[in-house]
Amino acid sequence: MEYTVMLPAAGSGRRMGAGENKLFLPLAEKPILVRTLSVFQQDPDCAGIILAVRPDERDRIRGMLECHGITKITAMPDGGGERQDSVRACVRAFGAAGGADDAVVMVHDAARPFLSRRVIRELAETAAGHGAAIAAVPSKDTVKQVTDGVVEATPDRSTVWLVQTPQAFRAGLLAEAEEKAFADGFLGTDESMLVERLGHPVRVVESTYDNLKMTTKVDLAIGEALLKRQEE
Numbered sequence: 001m002e003y004t005v006m007l008p009a010a011g012s013g014r015r016m017g018a019g020e021n022k023l024f025l026p027l028a029e030k031p032i033l034v035r036t037l038s039v040f041q042q043d044p045d046c047a048g049i050i051l052a053v054r055p056d057e058r059d060r061i062r063g064m065l066e067c068h069g070i071t072k073i074t075a076m077p078d079g080g081g082e083r084q085d086s087v088r089a090c091v092r093a094f095g096a097a098g099g100a101d102d103a104v105v106m107v108h109d110a111a112r113p114f115l116s117r118r119v120i121r122e123l124a125e126t127a128a129g130h131g132a133a134i135a136a137v138p139s140k141d142t143v144k145q146v147t148d149g150v151v152e153a154t155p156d157r158s159t160v161w162l163v164q165t166p167q168a169f170r171a172g173l174l175a176e177a178e179e180k181a182f183a184d185g186f187l188g189t190d191e192s193m194l195v196e197r198l199g200h201p202v203r204v205v206e207s208t209y210d211n212l213k214m215t216t217k218v219d220l221a222i223g224e225a226l227l228k229r230q231e232e
């Protein structure tokens with residue numbers, strides 16, 4: 001199933017504490033951003049990549065794309081102050097280029113280089129059939145809702161899933177969700193939340209635990225170990 005991927009890459013990587021956008025950091029010698037882009041570059045089902053970037057990093061990223069043979073970029077909009085703003089810029093770029101409402105698009109954090117082709121395929125097929133599908137894994141830990149240091153509730157663990165990206169949608173549905181959130185001043189932590197607000201059901205595709213987001217130094221260390229294991 002053909003799809004277009006939207007990659008927000010316009011963050012600052014504050015929690016990584018690297019003093020620059022964490023996406024430039026090497027993971028076994030290749031920048032995180034290049035590793036993520038390469039997954040989509042090599043996937044024959046990926047029709048195009050829309051990459052949201054910080055204006056001050058545009059030239060550096062262009063150089064990187066050239067150097068690593070990333071040729072599928074169809075648009076590179078300026079990102080915004082929040083991740084959701086950067087995703088909205090991608091959604092608008094897709095619409096401006098004449099992207100069809102019933103095309104499948106997926107949003108994926110540029111900071112998650114370990115996603116699998118199997119999950120991408122299942123997400124694209126499920127989104128084509130049902131409109132919305134997100135990657136997630138069952139929680140291995142018990143989850144508590146805590147307020148002011150005191151436990152308020154314990155959701156039944158069998159119903160708790162930890163959500164990742166990619167999140168795949170019919171393009172028209174995602175655009176409607178993004179524009180409604182923008183109009184309402186609603187800020188979500190993922191795209192699914194915005195679609196849920198429309199009352200549209202969101203399907204879950206079981207992903208893998210190694211689809212980690214490179215957020216802190218610990219994630220980098222785990223990422224290096226995962227790559228070493230792949231080489232063996």
Ligand code: CTP
Nearest residue numbers: 008009010011012013014015081082086110111
């Ligand atoms: N992102 C973005 N625009 C923003 C903020 C984040 O495009 N204004 C992107 C990041 O580049 C990353 C993805 O969204 O690929 C997930 O965000 P996160 O892991 O939070 O990255 P950062 O915001 O860069 O990190 P931090 O929150 O620690 O500053």
Ligand code: MG
Nearest residue numbers: 011012013083
């Ligand atoms: Mg962030």
